[in-house]
Amino acid sequence: MERIFGASAPQNGVVKVSEKSFILFYGYGEENGNGYNYRHRFDHMPSVEELRSVIEEHINKLTQDSILTGYVWNGKTVWLSNENQQNYTNDFLTKNLPVKVRVYGNESDTVGEVVSIESVEELDVFYQGMVRHVRECLENGWAEKDSLDYEALSQYEE
Numbered sequence: 001m002e003r004i005f006g007a008s009a010p011q012n013g014v015v016k017v018s019e020k021s022f023i024l025f026y027g028y029g030e031e032n033g034n035g036y037n038y039r040h041r042f043d044h045m046p047s048v049e050e051l052r053s054v055i056e057e058h059i060n061k062l063t064q065d066s067i068l069t070g071y072v073w074n075g076k077t078v079w080l081s082n083e084n085q086q087n088y089t090n091d092f093l094t095k096n097l098p099v100k101v102r103v104y105g106n107e108s109d110t111v112g113e114v115v116s117i118e119s120v121e122e123l124d125v126f127y128q129g130m131v132r133h134v135r136e137c138l139e140n141g142w143a144e145k146d147s148l149d150y151e152a153l154s155q156y157e158e
Helices: 048-069 081-093 118-148
Strands: 002-005 013-018 021-031 034-042 069-075 076-078 101-106 113-117
Touching: 002 021, 021 048, 034 048, 048 118, 069 118, 081 101, 081 118, 101 118, 113 118
Parallel strands: none
Antiparallel strands: 002 034, 013 021, 021 034, 069 076, 076 101, 101 113
16 A cells, blocks of 8 residues: 555545546555555455455554564664564573664664663563563554444445
8 A cells, every 4th residue: 555645634435536446545644744544546346355455464564564663662763573573582581691682763773783681670671561562563453453344445435
């Protein structure tokens, strides 16, 4: 799905543009004060199952992106790839210190810095925060999916 800027609120629904062109508008977000909706084009009237598939794939991607880049620890962002999550879990379970963590200061920081977790207490705070972050991201994604009425979305406007 692509972002279309200029929105002020969600515009969830399907719009019939022509006999062979339908557009799904979904969701709402803001970037630098500019509102946007997501858009997906179809060359046919999408079924409820197609709408569900496109939207849930999109929500899954947003959820994964939020997990990857949304964990802030000690004021710095931690990249939480699946591999990093597994490594941090192993370090937590084995109490294998020190634990090296690459953190990033802001969105333009592509190099980051490596910091060391030296104590079991600090590792516990880091790990519990990571688990809480992942759980919250997943629960937000599930809630978003559960809140949608795909039947209502499939009723298109002309």
